[in-house]
Amino acid sequence: MVKIEDILDPISVKNFFQNYWQKKHLVIRRNKFKNLFDFNMLDKYLNRYPYVKSLQILDYDDNDTRWCLDKHKKLKQPMLKKNEVYDLWRKGKSFVIPFAEYEHKPLVDICFELEKYFANGQANIYASPKAGSKSFPPHKDSTENFLFHTEGRVKWTLYKDFDNKEVLDEFYLEAGDLLYIPIGMWHKVDAPGPRILISIHFANKKDQSLKKFNISSPKDSKRRRWYNWLPEIPKPKKKAPQRLMNKPRWSKPYFTKKI
Numbered sequence: 430m431v432k433i434e435d436i437l438d439p440i441s442v443k444n445f446f447q448n449y450w451q452k453k454h455l456v457i458r459r460n461k462f463k464n465l466f467d468f469n470m471l472d473k474y475l476n477r478y479p480y481v482k483s484l485q486i487l488d489y490d491d492n493d494t495r496w497c498l499d500k501h502k503k504l505k506q507p508m509l510k511k512n513e514v515y516d517l518w519r520k521g522k523s524f525v526i527p528f529a530e531y532e533h534k535p536l537v538d539i540c541f542e543l544e545k546y547f548a549n550g551q552a553n554i555y556a557s558p559k560a561g562s563k564s565f566p567p568h569k570d571s572t573e574n575f576l577f578h579t580e581g582r583v584k585w586t587l588y589k590d591f592d593n594k595e596v597l598d599e600f601y602l603e604a605g606d607l608l609y610i611p612i613g614m615w616h617k618v619d620a621p622g623p624r625i626l627i628s629i630h631f632a633n634k635k636d637q638s639l640k641k642f643n644i645s646s647p648k649d650s651k652r653r654r655w656y657n658w659l660p661e662i663p664k665p666k667k668k669a670p671q672r673l674m675n676k677p678r679w680s681k682p683y684f685t686k687k688i
């Protein structure tokens with residue numbers, strides 16, 4: 430199981446909650462958690478289409494519309510065929526896979542661990558195939574966001590305010606880096622090339638504060654568990670060591686002749 434110390438490494442848990450949580454963004458440049466979801470996993474995942482719940486395609490009509498597999502009827506969007514989805518990917522459209530935490534055990538492990546400190550979380554995967562793929566326009570989220578970069582580079586722009594006039598910070602992050610942005614911080618993402626970024630985000634626990642900080646036990650978690658479905662192979666019974674009956678041990682000394 431992953432520990433929060435490892436998730437925030439090299440920033441200490443105390444430092445994070447005292448100085449960054451709900452206050453300011455935190456950039457951790459390092460080389461960790463790149464295996465959470467990579468392009469090989471995306472290739473397998475998208476080949477399951479249409480059995481890919483909640484898949485979204487950004488700007489699918491070149492008109493900034495988001496196509497949603499689960500809501501396309503309600504939104505009066507066409508049902509896309511697999512080859513059409515593939516063509517959109519090759520054209521450069523960004524894909525979103527919401528509720529992705531059960532796609533890979535390490536994602537669920539991070540949710541279980543951070544849900545000791547936060548309320549219910551969720552993992553969304555953002556993938557872009559090439560330079561210039563469109564992402565979301567500047568916006569803010571109503572969750573505490575932990576952004577794990579697993580493939581390629583991403584340009585981040587953080588704004589001071591809702592009018593997005595004043596840039597608070599601007600930087601590129603690489604695979605293996607982590608970014609934390611607190612609730613309500615305006616931000617924008619640009620992909621200068623192929624990339625995968627995973628947002629694991631959480632609401633805060635009710636009445637959570639530094640003065641009265643509540644850390645819950647995973648035992649009390651209502652999250653669906655990750656089970657090990659591997660068949661249980663019965664262990665072979667241990668046999669008592671057999672003595673080789675007709676072969677006495679060292680019946681003769683090593684040296685028969687005196688030297």
Ligand SMILES: [Fe+2]
Pocket residue numbers: 568569570616
């Ligand atoms: Fe966001």
